[in-house]
Amino acid sequence: MTAPPAMREPDAPWWQNGILYDFGRSPVAVLAAAVAVLLTVLALGADLIAPYDSYNPASANVVDARLPPGAVGLFGDRYLLGTDPQGRDMLSAMIYGLRTSLVVGLGAVVLAAVVGIALGLVSGYFGGLVDTLIMRVADVQLSFPAILIALLIDGVTRTVMDRAMHDKLAVPVLMLAIAASYWVQYARTVRGLVLVERGKEYVLAAQVTGVSPARIVGTHILPNVMGSVLVIATINLALAILTEATLSFLGIGVPPTQPSLGTLVRIGNEFLFSGDWWISILPGAMLVALSLSVNLLGDWLRDALNPRLAGT
Amino acid sequence: MSDGPQPILGVKGLTKRFDVSKPRIVRLVSGEPRRIVHAVEDVSFDIIQGTTFALVGESGCGKSTIARCLAGILRPTSGAIVFMDTELGATRSRRAALPFKRNLQMIFQDPYSSLNPRWRVGRTIAEPIITHALLVGRRQIEERTAELLCLVGLTPADARKFPHQFSGGQRQRISIARALASEPALVICDEPTSALDVSVQAQILNLMRQLQERLGLTYLLITHNLAVVANMADTIAVMYLGRIVECGPAQGIIDRPSHPYTRLLLDTVPDIDFARRPREPIKGEVPSPISPPPGCVFHPRCKLANERCTRELPRLREAADGRAVACHAVEEGRALALVGLAPDQPEKRAG
């Protein structure tokens, strides 16, 4: 039973209308947000926070290889979370790895979103042949697993470029590889939303007035679909981070000189059963924390936005 | 239709059909025939400047489709539309059509979806001004927006608010302000008060009438509510299943309806005055516009239908007092002559 119209919240635009209030009341959301923010800050401030510069080979001391967390190295270096087989400080490697993971994840999501939203808008508003074409391409895209596509793109670039160039461009290539699969979800969702909005009378009014289709799509329809896009983006972010981790674990992601969390997991994999658990488990735990917190935030966001969208 | 003041809008033979068939491949396999919705068939009428012309009928009669064809949202299948002495061609580009769109605006039924919920109200009202580059400079546009808000009974401060902060009636006023922003000659009103409460409806109708007098507007009023029509319209066209069945001066048609369908519609208007007038029992429902009945589309529900009605489509013929009726029974003199809702005569039925 919906409340009668006389009871809508007065005098506040919809996005201020209690979303922050809902947020404050949900302990899960607050916790998830806190973790996500903490990790992001850590990643952004990698250069300042990490005790050692992971990318500097000189900071890795083979003598100190595979030391457990809390150990002190031969020359007195403190390794809070231990070291990896090459003597790199785990904490620093994890922080830098976190940064790589986040950068790739965000980049992939932004790329997928831009392409997916644009295609979804065009597809939904103009319909007809353009719509059919785009949607069939999307269908074909979906029939390939994301990992496979990423493998394909990565493989192609490796053969096309030489080793050095590939290493330099690894991160953008990885973003492209992951985005190549994810744009479809945006396109389809946006297309559905556009179809709904297109039938609404405020769009008709703009058409009657003579507003150009580009303006209608950009200024009228786009703001009204962004809410749902945000939800997809948050959930996609977690997925993209995990995909990158998977690719790196398989050895086809970031180059070993810029290890991400997935790379670290891979490196530590062979030592798991010999007792040096921290090399795999700790980066794994951080990965879990990151993707879980982003996922929970996305879930909460979707639930928080939904009744508002339905009730307006 | 009349010589005297010139028609601002002339529609001739307007037809709109929608093809809702399944794709050809599916049809080849299943053997289904094409399915065409005959939404509007051969509709012609003129609207005189400064008057209110009402298109009346139940849902599915095609009145909204006509509105959308006139407003340029739909392309007619065939027929001619002459607006302000210029024929609006079927292949007009958006650019070329801009001067006409400026002069032809529309108000919609649902106050809750006819305003963009993300836009402030001032921006919504100013959009036609900006699209047609009528004013330049933010100050000027803001002043004009404030003027329009006052014109419809709101305050200039409302320009900064969002639609959800207003009631249904107020939103409809905002829609009217938007429609007036480009100083149009003709405003199409598609069920402007059907979604509003009765007391709010009175406010909006009064406002529309005041604005018409002040600004010399012409209204094309589309509605199923006959009482609203009685209150607002100078001329009526009654539609049934895509065709006009009766057309002419509003007062005459309401007091003395000729066409059997018009009579049925008037009979079904709820009797709030308890006049307890004798009524025809009503039978049947509106048939599907995909396969309209042959001959006169109303014949399955008509008490006066004869053999001719089942095969020959009646054409609109001019009758007395400036109206036109499409009915064989009327033409053949078989229709009962009615004395209708004239205020001081006792109800009786002749013939």
Next chain:
Amino acid sequence: MTPVLAVEHLSVEVGTRRGALVAVDDVSFEIAPGEVLGLVGESGAGKSLTGTAIIGLLDPPLRKARGRILLAGRRIDDLPAQAMRVLRGRHIGAVFQDPLTSLNPLLTVGRQLVQTILAHLDISAHEARKRAVLLLGEVGIPAVRERLDSYPHELSGGMRQRVVLALAFACEPTLVVADEPTTALDVSIQAQVIEVLKRMCRERGSAVLLITHDMGVIAETADRVAVMYAGRLVEVGPARRMLAQPLHPYTRGLISSIPRMRAHRGMLSQIDGSMPRLDALPPGCSFHPRCPDRLPRCSLDRPQMLACGDGAAACWLTGPQPTGVQVEAADRE
């Protein structure tokens, strides 16, 4: 005679962030057996909520805050959910606005009817089917045998609403609650459906609570009328008399603002302003800011229902006899 329905001081509240808002405030009325009571009001007046409270379908954040609801003398507002469910199909029938969502799209019309009948009456399936056929015939559905096996989406809006009526009357209820039963229908179909509703009530002696904003439907159908404004009852009385001589200034304004067929092209009389929001109700009489006849007292004391002739109105101006103030048709040019 015990009234079929007695509502006593019913209040319904909505829980919001800023505290509870009163959506229905101290509403009391009765419906006699076989009577049609029209509950009229504009959107937000609380009439639908009243109906929902009576049927017992209030969901949080809505809840009944105060008052009693008695069906044929027995209290029903404090029944547990299971008992209420039994009551709802058997003794209270319900008709809602949208026939498309009132019917299960996955079941044929016949099955829905039979299911409902079997759920509440202790008869055989064969008997139930015979009853279903009879019912569909009564509501005026042609070719009943074929229609039994039709799905709701294969029927037109008017047909569907007739099926809904059949469902509502299937178990011979003592009370039928109809919430805007004709609003979503075409004008010519509305008249037919109203006829069916009236006939079925008459033949069974059921009482009807007809909730609507459409005064025309009330004029055609109701014996007595109760008018609501901003959650409160403002007037009660016989339909015919009230439409001609309303007691309360709001009712008067409402009826005057309805456009009439015989008054061509005149300015309609209007009530300025709009119904107040529930969180911003004026003190005293909630209508006083818009009332042309207000007294100083009206902004201070909330008026109780004061009897006047055959009706009552919540207005300080109500005297012991109807004042004979006629409703003006909008004849002014």
